[in-house]
Amino acid sequence: MTNRLIATYRVRSDAKSIAARAKAIAVEQSVEMPLEAIDDAAIHTDIVGRVEAIGDRGDGSFTVRIGLATATTGPEVGQLINMMFGNTSIHDDVTFEDVELPPAMLAAFAGPRFGTAGLRARVGAAGRAMTCTALKPQGLPTARLADLARRFALAGIDYIKDDHGLADQAYSPYAERVPAIAAATAAAARETGRQTRYLPSLSGDLDALRRQVAIARDCGLDTVLIAPMVVGLPSLHALVRGNPDVAFVAHPAFGGAARVAPPLLFGKLFRLFGADATIFTNYAGRFRYPPETCRALADAARGAWGGLKPCVPVPAGGMTPDRVPEMLDFYGRDVMLLIGGALLAARERLTEETAAFQRTVERHAYR
């Protein structure tokens, strides 16, 4: 008996080929060589992937559950991804749909440090949904971005994030932008008595990411934005491990996971590797996820999963204030609503519109 994780794939296939196709995936994701050339009995029993179940979905596809030995991955993010979906990602008939991990592996990755409760506590949003907006467009100088943050913060919104396009550009370099926006946000928050938080967007390799987190800390910030698929999943996890007092909000950029199911990638995996909140593209916005995908993603992010803290789902992507009641009815209280462009479009009425957004969320009567 070896310790195995169970990876679930959806495979397009006809009925007569599926057994062989499932076996081929089990081999591809473990030893990746002809089994008849392996002499060692222990490798056959302990290392080679095992087809645990095959279920016909009745639509020309099958659910295939493969048991993969945890000895092949260890508790390292990259190697876990590699063994679950490294080569098989290249097969266009396969989608990676779900994973069940043994308790020891869940405990080793640990997931969010703060999660829903921690992000609520940071902004005093007990018992209700949280709110978030974004600083745009890139190209504005630091002072203009700081002024936008001030006006958003005066409205009493919970979180203000950098646009994920803001990196370390010449027109608003990170080391200049982040202190200025942090100060503007803090000053406005002192006026309102709110605990509005500014989330700087991190980018670059692990060295750059660490320097940026250090700057954020020096400005008194304790929550940051990161795009795990852009920086690389191992970098996310290294930052989470190295900064026990910082909360991480994940952005989905470059996660156009044609063949990793969105609930798995943005919900479960980002959570597993330590994201406290996960931004995703909501239904009926600029992107095309159907409501059931969004529901499944939210469930994956915040549902019970071993001892992991829940990760806050953050639906976004062209949301507008008039949709707030509908979204709160759909997602409930354990959510952060992110509206950027629609508030920026209010121009001189930005603070008023943002305050109205905040009020709608605070006063919502949950069903």
Next chain:
Amino acid sequence: MTNRLIATYRVRSDAKSIAARAKAIAVEQSVEMPLEAIDDAAIHTDIVGRVEAIGDRGDGSFTVRIGLATATTGPEVGQLINMMFGNTSIHDDVTFEDVELPPAMLAAFAGPRFGTAGLRARVGAAGRAMTCTALKPQGLPTARLADLARRFALAGIDYIKDDHGLADQAYSPYAERVPAIAAATAAAARETGRQTRYLPSLSGDLDALRRQVAIARDCGLDTVLIAPMVVGLPSLHALVRGNPDVAFVAHPAFGGAARVAPPLLFGKLFRLFGADATIFTNYAGRFRYPPETCRALADAARGAWGGLKPCVPVPAGGMTPDRVPEMLDFYGRDVMLLIGGALLAARERLTEETAAFQRTVERHAYR
């Protein structure tokens, strides 16, 4: 006039929607907010993405060329990926197909340090294709892997790589495995008089990757294997920049998960960020790329591109020795052929079969 890169997308659309769809991509990949809410004229002219051309492919899809200001990316890998295909990757009607970069940006990323000529020089393979094989299965103890390497090296093969599944597992930890295999390979190479090289597989976050490169160097190794999509593209580039005497061979694992055309991701982008060789799944093997995709990928990896050195295409994935002449006719001399499982299946005749593979490549009469 601002400096722009040109990103090319294939977009599924009907003719009457494509102009608006193209404009939406240009906005999504730059300022990501309603244009009418932007006051600043310079942002409209210098920062907002620009639709440069739209071409009807006549198959329900369009080629859309978007000019993106290089000021938004800077010379940083993650931010470049983010601005080229961050959010748009989430739209399932769009594939990222190609990119043209201004000379200054090409020069900043620099591409492969060694490329085709450098990898040939390392193993004395002047004027012919290079050969490669793989150490498998994972689960074998270090001594068994080292013995496999010895037997492969005795056959005079050019490169021997770790299986990309070999990471830092308990059954063959990196710090134990790499010195043992390096020594076994070197000893066999002294016997044959060949310059057979061993490529250890790197994994983990940037700290771990650096430790692993340091161990490889201490063993006298100068070429390594890395899966850029597993470790994260910024980590690849950080290693390339930090190790001017090491050549990097890229593995495609987890690269199927993004909706990026294979010739662009595995050919052009891996090359841009410094891979000296790029492994990909060949036609008519375990994977499904058609020959024209493989040809385009090889062309992207080694064709003329500013001053960048060519990156060696390495077709693989279930290749067998009997296919060598056909592959050499297809790819020509500027290639490395990788055969793993089929040689391991020769068991006690492994060295003889590998030597025959090597001989076929060395004696091939190129058309």
